[in-house]
Amino acid sequence: MNGHxxxxxxAPTVAQYEHGVQVIDEDKEFNSNLGSxxxxxxxxxxxxxxxxxxxxxxxxxGKSTLLNNLFGTEFNVMSETERRQTTKGIWMSKxxxxxxxxxxxxxDVEGTDGRxxxxxxxxxxxxxxxALATSEVLIVNIWEHQVGLYQGANMxxxxxxxxxxxxxxLKDKQQSTPRSLLxxxxxxxxxxxxxxxxxxxxxxxxxxLWSTISxxxxxxxxxIEDYFDFAFATLxxxxxxxxxxIDEVKNLGRRFIAGSRSSRTKLQHGEQxxxxxxxxxxxxxxxxxxxxxxxxxGVWDQIVHNKDLDLPTQQELLAQxxxxxxxxxxxxxxxxxxxxxxEQQAEASRVGNPLVLADLGDTGKRTREKCVKAFxxxxxxxxxxxxxxxxxxxxxxxxxxxxxxxxxQLTAAHKSGVTSFSDAxxxxxxxxxxxxxxxxxxxxxxxxxxxCSDQFKxxxxxxTIPGIAWTNFVPQxxxxxxxxxxxxxxxRKEEMRRLATRVERWVKSRxxxxxxxxxNKLGSGRGGLGAPxxxxxxxxxxxxxxxxxxxxxxxxxxxxxxxxxxxxxxEASEAEVEVGLWRLRxxxxxxxxxxxxxxxxxxxxxxxLRENFEDKFRxxxxxxxxxxxxxxxxEGIYTRARESTLTxxxxxxxxxxxxxxxxxxxxxxxxxxxxxxETEDEDDLTPIGGVDEEDGKSLEExxxxxSEGKRQDLxxxxxxxxxxxxxxxxxSAIGGVAQ
Ligand code: GDP
Ligand code: MG
Numbered sequence: 080m081n082g083h084x085x086x087x088x089x090a091p092t093v094a095q096y097e098h099g100v101q102v103i104d105e106d107k108e109f110n111s112n113l114g115s116x117x118x119x120x121x122x123x124x125x126x127x128x129x130x131x132x133x134x135x136x137x138x139x140x141g142k143s144t145l146l147n148n149l150f151g152t153e154f155n156v157m158s159e160t161e162r163r164q165t166t167k168g169i170w171m172s173k174x175x176x177x178x179x180x181x182x183x184x185x186x187d188v189e190g191t192d193g194r195x196x197x198x199x200x201x202x203x204x205x206x207x208x209x210a211l212a213t214s215e216v217l218i219v220n221i222w223e224h225q226v227g228l229y230q231g232a233n234m235x236x237x238x239x240x241x242x243x244x245x246x247x248x249l250k251d252k253q254q255s256t257p258r259s260l261l262x263x264x265x266x267x268x269x270x271x272x273x274x275x276x277x278x279x280x281x282x283x284x285x286x287x288l289w290s291t292i293s294x295x296x297x298x299x300x301x302x303i304e305d306y307f308d309f310a311f312a313t314l315x316x317x318x319x320x321x322x323x324x325i326d327e328v329k330n331l332g333r334r335f336i337a338g339s340r341s342s343r344t345k346l347q348h349g350e351q352x353x354x355x356x357x358x359x360x361x362x363x364x365x366x367x368x369x370x371x372x373x374x375x376x377g378v379w380d381q382i383v384h385n386k387d388l389d390l391p392t393q394q395e396l397l398a399q400x401x402x403x404x405x406x407x408x409x410x411x412x413x414x415x416x417x418x419x420x421x422e423q424q425a426e427a428s429r430v431g432n433p434l435v436l437a438d439l440g441d442t443g444k445r446t447r448e449k450c451v452k453a454f455x456x457x458x459x460x461x462x463x464x465x466x467x468x469x470x471x472x473x474x475x476x477x478x479x480x481x482x483x484x485x486x487x488q489l490t491a492a493h494k495s496g497v498t499s500f501s502d503a504x505x506x507x508x509x510x511x512x513x514x515x516x517x518x519x520x521x522x523x524x525x526x527x528x529x530x531c532s533d534q535f536k537x538x539x540x541x542x543t544i545p546g547i548a549w550t551n552f553v554p555q556x557x558x559x560x561x562x563x564x565x566x567x568x569x570x571r572k573e574e575m576r577r578l579a580t581r582v583e584r585w586v587k588s589r590x591x592x593x594x595x596x597x598x599n600k601l602g603s604g605r606g607g608l609g610a611p612x613x614x615x616x617x618x619x620x621x622x623x624x625x626x627x628x629x630x631x632x633x634x635x636x637x638x639x640x641x642x643x644x645x646x647x648x649x650e651a652s653e654a655e656v657e658v659g660l661w662r663l664r665x666x667x668x669x670x671x672x673x674x675x676x677x678x679x680x681x682x683x684x685x686x687x688l689r690e691n692f693e694d695k696f697r698x699x700x701x702x703x704x705x706x707x708x709x710x711x712x713x714e715g716i717y718t719r720a721r722e723s724t725l726t727x728x729x730x731x732x733x734x735x736x737x738x739x740x741x742x743x744x745x746x747x748x749x750x751x752x753x754x755x756x757e758t759e760d761e762d763d764l765t766p767i768g769g770v771d772e773e774d775g776k777s778l779e780e781x782x783x784x785x786s787e788g789k790r791q792d793l794x795x796x797x798x799x800x801x802x803x804x805x806x807x808x809x810x811s812a813i814g815g816v817a818q
Contacts, residue, residue, distance in 0.1 A: 098155060098170070105168050109383075113372040114372035122182050132184070132216045134188060135207070143156045149332055150183065152173075171186050179336055188210060205382050207236070209382055212390060215362035221263060221264070223267050244306055249295045250387060257364065260353060261308070265277055265312070268315055277311070310334075338356070342355055365460075370397050370401040394461075405453075410477075423436065439541070489538065492534075493535070507523045508520065508570075532563065535560075539552045539556050575651055583666050586634055586667045590634060595674075598687060624735055627671075642659055642660060661752060661753050679784055679785060697804075707808050713812060728797070733783060
């Protein structure tokens with residue numbers, strides 16, 4: 080043997096495939112390198128576009144020589160001088176003759192020597208079974224002089240072929256095992272006997288042979304033509320007529336060209352002869368090329384262990400194996416694209432930072448499509464039911480992962496969408512406040528909500544795969560929009576609070592001015608420096624509280640209408656406005672009470688009383704300062720002025736309207752607590768006597784400005800102070816005379 084061999088167990092390289100690949104070795108071992116041979120020769124990707132031919136015949140009948148001449152293969156042949164068997168086991172080689180159909184795989188099967196039986200017969204049977212399970216065309220190589228020798232070795236071989244074929248069909252309930260072509264190539268044809276005669280002899284023998292084989296139960300009536308077509312050809316003696324041999328081989332080669340026309344004719348016993356092209360679709364075993372090595376191995380395993388060879392089961396097993404393999408490859412493809420995205424997402428959620436992956440919808444859709452398509456292209460050639468099941472399995476694996484990824488994506492989009500909405504609204508409000516320009520809260524909310532909703536909608540749209548139910552994310556969109564509404568409600572409430580604070584501040588400042596003014600008026604007595612402008616009704620001290628109440632009411636009314644206008648502009652609800660106004664009235668009252676308390680603080684009120692008193696005591700009716708003379712009724716003026724000012728103290732002590740001599744109707748003014756106010760945070764609301772009944776403080780108490788004790792204390796202090804002024808006046812009167 081010269082050159083290299085890719086025998087069982089060898090690590091293959093392309094160079095080692097020069098002689099093809101030994102599929103089964105002499106020890107009946109299957110060569111697991113068959114797959115890589117098919118890869119190396121580009122057959123593996125051919126789908127169904129390949130053909131398998133086997134050659135049978137006695138040892139040393141020129142089989143390998145024929146194949147090498149016909150297909151350009153380099154199977155080892157017996158050297159002309161040594162004459163010993165060369166082909167061991169089963170070899171396979173890809174056709175190298177360019178003019179023939181692509182991807183013809185030729186199997187050179189070890190021949191049997193008619194003289195030696197026993198162990199050989201076992202291999203003959205096994206190899207025949209293997210060849211029938213895989214090959215479309217079985218070439219039977221036979222010498223011309225062997226034709227008609229019914230007892231010869233060839234007939235033994237054919238008997239085996241027929242028997243194992245029936246055995247295959249017995250198992251094949253769905254009749255998926257196709258017909259085969261038995262192609263008789265008659266060698267060393269001298270030419271005296273025409274091919275037609277040789278054919279008739281062969282067919283006669285075959286008929287006879289068929290009738291003698293024992294047919295399994297159920298197939299007793301089977302006809303030979305149900306399983307086999309026949310074809311015949313002769314070749315001249317290679318050594319004696321080398322040129323003619325070459326020409327005839329060339330002619331024979333034309334029958335291995337796809338599309339070369341075929342026709343079938345009936346022979347005498349119903350057998351069918353195929354003329355022209357040899358590759359009928361119905362001969363094809365329909366094993367996808369990329370699964371062939373696995374299938375062949377499975378088939379051989381069954382054969383070698385003498386198990387019943389059940390091709391449909393083998394095909395189903397092959398489909399499962401290959402579909403799983405293809406599925407694994409496809410998932411690697413899927414992983415390459417989707418894996419890194421899953422990691423990014425997991426990492427982001429680990430650090431609590433929602434990550435919206437760019438173009439996820441597009442990537443997911445494309446990857447899914449690519450993977451399913453890749454699976455379909457390869458796997459759909461296998462057993463239909465298995466393929467369908469494995470495809471569903473693959474899709475659900477892919478979808479499971481995409482689903483997790485997509486849900487994570489929407490969770491992130493939801494989170495970041497809500498945050499950016501809230502930030503954008505707050506930012507716009509802040510910017511509006513800073514610039515001092517009028518801003519419309521409602522407009523800001525509407526604009527930002529539309530922006531965020533659109534963004535989310537786009538994401539949902541991108542993630543949706545038409546026709547895939549689980550990619551319907553309409554509920555997630557609804558949830559997102561609902562949360563935006565909740566956030567806007569919260570932001571509006573905050574905006575209301577801000578508005579309320581602004582209005583309250585305004586009320587406070589207005590009250591500060593107005594109430595301060597009213598108290599300042601106390602400083603001027605009758606006709607003093609604080610005399611009223613002409614035409615104005617002079618203020619009487621008696622209606623101090625009426626004036627304060629009225630100015631309070633008018634300030635609050637104005638504040639209320641400011642608040643209402645503003646709140647309406649950002650689409651606060653009636654109820655929200657009502658609550659806001661209620662709070663505003665309460666806070667305004669509290670502000671008023673604080674202002675009043677400030678005015679009646681000891682030092683402040685004493686000063687006011689002193690001014691009031693001095694105004695009455697030291698100035699005359701015309702507002703001119705008195706210069707005390709000893710004759711003046713200092714005591715009388717003093718007493719009147721003092722008594723007059725003293726009447727202010729009880730007046731100041733209680734908030735009472737002069738018209739009714741009762742406190743103003745504060746509960747009516749503030750009104751009932753509106754529904755919905757309960758949900759507000761009320762910690763900041765100061766309880767008001769007579770309004771908040773559960774507080775235990777009465778309206779009378781609320782309206783008490785100076786307690787009894789403070790009042791008496793104030794009387795004492797005032798009197799002391801007035802006495803001092805009196806003494807001073809008295810002194811100045813006497814002193815004025817003395818000077
Ligand atoms: P195989 O065992 O059937 O594969 O036979 P081989 O191809 O190895 O050839 C066996 C012998 O037959 C070799 O010595 C060849 O030279 C010879 N041989 C090849 N072709 C022919 C032929 O057409 N006629 C005859 N008579 N001998 C041939
Ligand atoms: Mg050989």
